[in-house]
Amino acid sequence: MSGLISVVLGSVLGAMARYFVSGFVARRIGETFPWGTLLINVSGAFVIGIFGGLARDPASALAMPNPWLFAVTGFLGAYTTVSSFSLQTLALARDGEQARAAGYVIVSVALALSAAALGFALVDALK
Numbered sequence: 001m002s003g004l005i006s007v008v009l010g011s012v013l014g015a016m017a018r019y020f021v022s023g024f025v026a027r028r029i030g031e032t033f034p035w036g037t038l039l040i041n042v043s044g045a046f047v048i049g050i051f052g053g054l055a056r057d058p059a060s061a062l063a064m065p066n067p068w069l070f071a072v073t074g075f076l077g078a079y080t081t082v083s084s085f086s087l088q089t090l091a092l093a094r095d096g097e098q099a100r101a102a103g104y105v106i107v108s109v110a111l112a113l114s115a116a117a118l119g120f121a122l123v124d125a126l127k
Contacts, residue, residue: 010074049119
């Protein structure tokens, strides 16, 4: 039961963070391109890289089930959003913006993978 509570609490906070970050980016930059979702997914990938790097150490709190469930399954699961990414990519393509849709996919995947790797590297560098 404590695992479920960890996921629920993390999910609530992650969803709230996504709502605020996405809204902030939309108000500052606009909504003609899904910059908010891109920022959310890349920053989430960076944080999960850090958490994954920390979890490799058995003494880390993130190596234990409840902190991992709270931070990764809950918070980051609700914060990052492949469903919005998919919908926004499809919307770009349906609106005749195939090049922008393809660019969004390529940039999103490349930046997210790079951010996750950077998170792991940061943990390794700080050891």
